[in-house]
Amino acid sequence: MFRRLLSLEEARDAIQSQIKTGALGVEEIPLLEAADRVLAEDIVAMLDIPPFDRSTVDGYAVRAEDTFGAEDNRPVTLKICGTVPIGELPSIRVLKNEAAEIVTGAPIAKGADAVVMVEHTERKLDCVHVFSAVAKHANVMKTGGDIRKGETVLKRERLLGSREIGVLAALGINKLKVYRIPRVAVLSTGPEITEPGKKLPPGKIYDINAYSLSTAVLESGGKPIYLGVFQDDLAELQTALKHALDSSDMVVTSGGVSVGPKDIIPKALISLRTARLILSGIAIKPGKPTTAAVVGDKLVFSLPGHPTSALLVFHLLVRPAIQMMAGRKPEEDTETEAIAAARMFSAKGRKTFVMVALKLDESHRILAKPVSGGDSGAITTLAKADGFVEIPENVQFIDAGEEVVVRLFGPKMWRP
Amino acid sequence: MFRRLLSLEEARDAIQSQIKTGALGVEEIPLLEAADRVLAEDIVAMLDIPPFDRSTVDGYAVRAEDTFGAEDNRPVTLKICGTVPIGELPSIRVLKNEAAEIVTGAPIAKGADAVVMVEHTERKLDCVHVFSAVAKHANVMKTGGDIRKGETVLKRERLLGSREIGVLAALGINKLKVYRIPRVAVLSTGPEITEPGKKLPPGKIYDINAYSLSTAVLESGGKPIYLGVFQDDLAELQTALKHALDSSDMVVTSGGVSVGPKDIIPKALISLRTARLILSGIAIKPGKPTTAAVVGDKLVFSLPGHPTSALLVFHLLVRPAIQMMAGRKPEEDTETEAIAAARMFSAKGRKTFVMVALKLDESHRILAKPVSGGDSGAITTLAKADGFVEIPENVQFIDAGEEVVVRLFGPKMWRP
Numbered sequence: 001m002f003r004r005l006l007s008l009e010e011a012r013d014a015i016q017s018q019i020k021t022g023a024l025g026v027e028e029i030p031l032l033e034a035a036d037r038v039l040a041e042d043i044v045a046m047l048d049i050p051p052f053d054r055s056t057v058d059g060y061a062v063r064a065e066d067t068f069g070a071e072d073n074r075p076v077t078l079k080i081c082g083t084v085p086i087g088e089l090p091s092i093r094v095l096k097n098e099a100a101e102i103v104t105g106a107p108i109a110k111g112a113d114a115v116v117m118v119e120h121t122e123r124k125l126d127c128v129h130v131f132s133a134v135a136k137h138a139n140v141m142k143t144g145g146d147i148r149k150g151e152t153v154l155k156r157e158r159l160l161g162s163r164e165i166g167v168l169a170a171l172g173i174n175k176l177k178v179y180r181i182p183r184v185a186v187l188s189t190g191p192e193i194t195e196p197g198k199k200l201p202p203g204k205i206y207d208i209n210a211y212s213l214s215t216a217v218l219e220s221g222g223k224p225i226y227l228g229v230f231q232d233d234l235a236e237l238q239t240a241l242k243h244a245l246d247s248s249d250m251v252v253t254s255g256g257v258s259v260g261p262k263d264i265i266p267k268a269l270i271s272l273r274t275a276r277l278i279l280s281g282i283a284i285k286p287g288k289p290t291t292a293a294v295v296g297d298k299l300v301f302s303l304p305g306h307p308t309s310a311l312l313v314f315h316l317l318v319r320p321a322i323q324m325m326a327g328r329k330p331e332e333d334t335e336t337e338a339i340a341a342a343r344m345f346s347a348k349g350r351k352t353f354v355m356v357a358l359k360l361d362e363s364h365r366i367l368a369k370p371v372s373g374g375d376s377g378a379i380t381t382l383a384k385a386d387g388f389v390e391i392p393e394n395v396q397f398i399d400a401g402e403e404v405v406v407r408l409f410g411p412k413m414w415r416p
Numbered sequence: 417m418f419r420r421l422l423s424l425e426e427a428r429d430a431i432q433s434q435i436k437t438g439a440l441g442v443e444e445i446p447l448l449e450a451a452d453r454v455l456a457e458d459i460v461a462m463l464d465i466p467p468f469d470r471s472t473v474d475g476y477a478v479r480a481e482d483t484f485g486a487e488d489n490r491p492v493t494l495k496i497c498g499t500v501p502i503g504e505l506p507s508i509r510v511l512k513n514e515a516a517e518i519v520t521g522a523p524i525a526k527g528a529d530a531v532v533m534v535e536h537t538e539r540k541l542d543c544v545h546v547f548s549a550v551a552k553h554a555n556v557m558k559t560g561g562d563i564r565k566g567e568t569v570l571k572r573e574r575l576l577g578s579r580e581i582g583v584l585a586a587l588g589i590n591k592l593k594v595y596r597i598p599r600v601a602v603l604s605t606g607p608e609i610t611e612p613g614k615k616l617p618p619g620k621i622y623d624i625n626a627y628s629l630s631t632a633v634l635e636s637g638g639k640p641i642y643l644g645v646f647q648d649d650l651a652e653l654q655t656a657l658k659h660a661l662d663s664s665d666m667v668v669t670s671g672g673v674s675v676g677p678k679d680i681i682p683k684a685l686i687s688l689r690t691a692r693l694i695l696s697g698i699a700i701k702p703g704k705p706t707t708a709a710v711v712g713d714k715l716v717f718s719l720p721g722h723p724t725s726a727l728l729v730f731h732l733l734v735r736p737a738i739q740m741m742a743g744r745k746p747e748e749d750t751e752t753e754a755i756a757a758a759r760m761f762s763a764k765g766r767k768t769f770v771m772v773a774l775k776l777d778e779s780h781r782i783l784a785k786p787v788s789g790g791d792s793g794a795i796t797t798l799a800k801a802d803g804f805v806e807i808p809e810n811v812q813f814i815d816a817g818e819e820v821v822v823r824l825f826g827p828k829m830w831r832p
Contacts, residue, residue, distance in 0.1 A: 032642055035631045087607035088619040105608050107619050146794040162635055163798040166628030166723055170795040174613030191503035192521050197590030203504040203523050212582030215451045226448055307582055378562040379586040382579040
């Protein structure tokens, strides 16, 4: 065990030095299932896009030189030699002073080197009047003009959304390699907690953390494995931890780490043969009694039992760890500036986080109002807080009316 | 068919007037699967939280009056009468000048009305020295002090994240009613397109839209049903549309709506018996040849074939429609201010959207650079654009150096 509490930054470094992106390996999945996954390979174009000289408009394929001099009041007249089929290579050839009907996306007819937009023409039986001259290659996208065969189109570690998946489809790719999703086992401990859905015995409360943290795992790009509630029994917890480690890539526990006589999770952890504590206590409030260990090559986090503290520490330390394992760039929190609606105190010598709810005042300034009950175990704090304000170690308090930066819990911008 | 093109706002109104939140019905799901779902019922607390007077710290349960006058240099000494068990109702009773050991979360012992924090005490065998007086109810959360039985805790239409799911768990709820997820059938049309993964015949290109739009459906809170690629054949399309309507709550097609001779989707649509066109063309660029119809009570969107146009119109019209059907508040786009890196032109009389990529210049200003190829069918535009700039109908161009507002494609903040 360490004597000195680590600072938040030291704790972060201690955790992140254990993580190697891609260490979980890669898997090949169908393109239609690749949304929100992280690419584990560079994507090199295996074909030119477009694969042929292609019209970008509806109109007439022509030899550009035949249209020279065409103007609104002095059209050039060309003979229509046919229609370019779409979806197949054209057999039709455009000769001098001829034009071939063509639609957007069709290959340019042989002999033609430009397309006149239909808006600049007037059809007359087997002829077309062209009212606007076109330059060579006008309205034609040349073979490979968009993507050249052999070009690297998307790089490893790119997060895949609708736009990237569209580009992969364009290249004909329907299977691709992505990083495996970290499986994160989540369990709660405490003799006073009962699983939701069961009858509540006297003196007990329902478990919150295994649910809120499982969801937070999902929101961080991991796959939660809900293991439920365990009693503060050393043997039972050892078994539970072993099972959790066998079935996951990371373990997150909560409870059993207070300053009371029941610091059982750290005990159960140390009792595992290969466990190595990497942090035991952080100089933050709330969140001080946080422990993390490495067992084999797997991280085990032991978070405070207080639901708001557990979720805050998850946000500060576990979420970036999951994101790194998943190959995601640990995103910065979304922040908003606000005015402190009340004085916020810090804890002596500890970086302090104050949960705040945001609202607009009459002059449309954003107010950050500390959420009451943040210390008392109130669970409604969870639902009321939009984010938190960080007070540095060396600052005693932030006064009402001061400007503060609020780090938002949600990934989205806050809107009134 | 309408003669006049609708404005974007008129098109939005025409679509949104067809949608009734919750019309798809509700389903009951387990709490662990409720992340990112929308609550379809008000949640009323069926129990007090906490369900008993509860200690919020580790320490000693006392009668507050027994601690009066206690100070750092003049402690009060109390006799320890036992330990309050956690997880069951205490049988122990604290009498005058007695204290009972207690941990965070344990029910207060009978007779006691406050808890002294362990940090303010010193244990001596069967006595405890108390160095700080406590007021009545200090460090005790009263029954119902957090949530009162009968209170409405979360309202219908609340989007469920880790914090809300924690609150629901606290209430013992492990099943809940959420709005059904809209199923959106997605299909592409065009004789020139082939499904990715297949061999590419000469003159053809791979389908993009069914993939990018399926992913965009997912990103909007819908469930995509990928139907693939169909030829521009009226009978085949009628069958495909009927099948799509039977298996989904909304249909999104792309292609087959250009100004060329192949406007087949609108034809296939009108041929369906109960179809009613609600818009046919919008005064925007790109995206003009967009059609929408109502068949029975289902919306059918027919988007342009150009991948970037299709995704833009999806973003402007289809995404908010899916969000409304799912019970989500159609979120505003995330926006960022930027400096135009080049002149951007508008199309005459049409609201124009210019795709832009963002980057920082040397003075850390955000530059919005128009992505080349936006008009030409280039698919790389998709992957390069971070968002788009809207140029109003009555503005000819935005000059390089002017401030612009960029609406971001992703839901997240853009970061360099």
